[in-house]
Amino acid sequence: MRIATAKQTYLADEALFDTRTQHVWLALLAASLVLFPFFANAYWLYLACLVAINIASATGLNILTGYTGLVSLGQAAFMGLGAYTVAVMELHLGTPVLLNLLAGGIVAMLGGLLVGIPSLRVKGLYLAISTIAASFIAHFIFANWQFTGGTSGLQVPPARVLGMDLDTSFKIYWLIVPVTVLMVLGAANLFRTRIGRAFIAIRDRDISAEVLGIRLLRYKLLSFGLSSFYAGVAGGLWAYFFRVVTPESFPLIMSIFFLAAIIVGGMGSILGSILGAIFMTMVPEFLKLVVGWLPVGGDALRLISPVRTIVFGLLIVGFLIFEPHGLAEIWRRVRRFFHLWPFRT
């Protein structure tokens, strides 16, 4: 049971991680993140990097959809904006990696602001569908503008940091994971500020929020901008990781993937984005493992892909019906049990 958590200063009270237990576990997590690449083989490193990129993007989407209540199916398009910006800058300008990532985030943010402009007039589902429109318009631009390489896309040279090329999963892990950790911490901190609280107010009842003095258009645009900034940086990391960016790399199904990730993980919680991204990225791998164990032989290989699609859909439907607050809620329930033990409530 959690005891001895009285605080004596406001600063201590507002801290993100306020108990010693949390500090200890955080230190362990940090240590395991640092040690992981030395013990994992290429495949697991690859998965870790992919998971980190997905966590970054899912966190961004959660800011927009989970905390502000604006459903967006355009996350992949903003990632594409970031990825193409990074690719173009790396190819034509050769600027340093962090600058490219920042620029990718900013270009995606501008795109997000543009898409967010209708959000005052257009609400709910209509907004979601207009973000689908944004997705298609972005795809069209990528595929038909010669500057972005047309349908063949762009090949990105590996990121150069301190004179070293980040061309293996091991090396690029050290770029992706710290950036992701920073972004996740940033998002967690966002919701201690008045901006974060304004977002939550807008989600709960935007008319009331306006009555309370929260300028709707400004905060909605801010939410779009922040969420697409995250998507842009994630897209930039994606570009450095896969090293080829094509218009087919960011389809609508990817946006649906991220939306599913935050639904499964838990909308409106940072932990939810992390858990959801990890879960949704690992499920296909886990499925492959399970099918590999089954004594069905070669024909099983053919079944993996449709089964994966079905499982994806079932996860979305299942979590929405049975656990609408997602994995984060399951996590909290388990934690509460141990915090309150031996009491029940």
Add this chain to the structure above:
Amino acid sequence: MDWLFLLEVSLAGLGSGGLYALAALVIVYKATRVVNIAIGEFLMLGAYVFYAFATGMAWPIWLAIVGAVVVSGALGAVVERLTIRPMLGESPISVFMITVGLASILVGAVELIWTADQRRLPEFMPRAPVMVGEAFVAPKVFYGFWVAVVLALLVLVVFRYWRGGVALRATASDQGAAYAMGINVPRVFSLAWVTAGAIAAVSGVIVGAIGGISSSMGVFGLSVLVVVIVGGLDSVAGALVGGIFIGLLEAWAGAYLGGEYKLLATFVVLVVVLMARPYGLFGTREIERL
């Protein structure tokens, strides 16, 4: 200005617009306030079931169509009972996401049973080219258009005059009051989904007859969604007008700008219409209350 070309292209656009309108018939939204993004996948399933009956089991065409309609209607009822009913009272976004998940499940199921290969449906429509004056119209599109028009008119009439149709409209405008009036609201919901499934099956068969069937047929649903939004989510007339409008637009964009501009034009128009009339051309304005 090649008028004949314009006419031919416009006729083709009208034809496909009719198809969109058919599929967009907003029964589901009208009664249950659910936007079903899986409509393309329902279409696909209807077409595949028809394929299974007509080719796999060698039933006569008319029987296969009836079979597809029945199966699709049953699927609509099952879906409604299992996934939509438990979500009554939840936010529309959640239900929307359920239909997204549903779309995935349907695609996976089709791929599992029939694989992702493209297939062709058996020919059952008259194949002689149809000439409107000097303009040529593809026969399948022509007959598909008339089927769509007939069905749409039927639906309009049903909504206005049949008791079930009135019940549907009543449930849509105020569930509580509908309950109070003794309307069996759950049954109305089921009816709405069953009918939507049945009509989707017919559209699926027509669309499949034109372009073949494959597990990625569902992308047709996106254009249907645009039609529904542009026309107004709860207006049948809006669906018809919207369908024809979008059909023409896509045909002109495809003919004069190039094939890659079709979807772009559709979505740009969507954004413009939403900015001007956020609830669609014919939709009713939602009044939010605190």
Add this chain to the structure above:
Amino acid sequence: MKRIRIGSGLSRLLAPLGLAAALAAAPAAQAAEDLVLGGSIPLSGVFAFAGQGIHAGITDYVKIINDQGGIKGRKLRYVPEDTAYKVDASVAAFKKITSQNKVNFYYGDSTGFSKTINAELNRTGDILMTGASFATELNDPAKYPAQFMLGPDYTEMFGILLRYIAKEQPGAKVAFVYSDTEFGRDPIASSRAVAEKLGLKVATEIMTPPGSVDVSTEVIKLRRADPDFTIFHGYVLAPIPEFVGQGKRMGLKTRYMGTFWTMDNSTVMQMGEDAEGFMGVMPYRYYYDQAADAPMLKKIREMRPQYQSTGYMQGFLAAMLFSEVAKRTLDAGKDLTAANMKAALDGIKDFDTGGLIGVPITIKGNSIPVGRIYRADVKQKQMVPASDWIVLK
């Protein structure tokens, strides 16, 4: 009451992850002697019919080679993964297979994948790769030194068709109908140039959105252009039957042609009567070809009594060429690095494929620029040859 400090933290997260990691990360025990052929194969998804064929073709040839004692006593092992024709799934499969095996040869399922993985291939330098793609861009030994393709590239295919047209009907009008994908757009610009050089007029270029259902507008455009020949590229089946069907009913006099992936017998025959006269270029013989100098085809027919697609032939040829390269490299006493293997591949001149291809082949650049024009004969339900074997310079 005892104070219990059960983890409020991430032990619950790390434990199952750790367990899964331990279970799956153990690399498969393998004999250091085996030669490994890895594959990102589209066993499901839109390319599944081809993927199943490719998979069967590679498996069969690997069996044949191993039955003969392997390559210099070393067995060839085939390790496939399903990708559903998606690039990131292909990349993931590549990373998984290469982290669990010492891979010498790789088969990639798409143009996108071949381009993506190129940097990684060049970095590791010990894998020779081929794949399903015949993209013009890949036919560049300087940019893609560790890759090759199993036939002519798409522009070369167009070239073969255009030369045939120029001979049949000099100055004819041609139309290109292609899909809005990387696969589809690849050869169009260069083929336009080839057509103009041969004195043919490109009447129109029609691009269809991928997955489009209704092509009536495009058919109307085709009718306006009224070409003598129409070449399809970038499709497997749809929307070709619509074009051909509507075109014939409209009275269009154009003849229809296609490139490799539209030329499988089973997909063409799905067009029914409209398939009559459909032509195209294919570098391989068909399964049912009874040519006298085709012992491999006889063997394939013994192993597989039902029709095998063109994808099967491609997979079979891939495994055959990989085995030949391995043999030559090991014979020369060299290590199996990408550079050595590519050099051995370049040294292949007048190689007899056992009748899979009708003439002995030589690798030029990254491609095998050889092919034959076939025509659909609906009465026999077969694609029959309409020209001799053409070898491009």
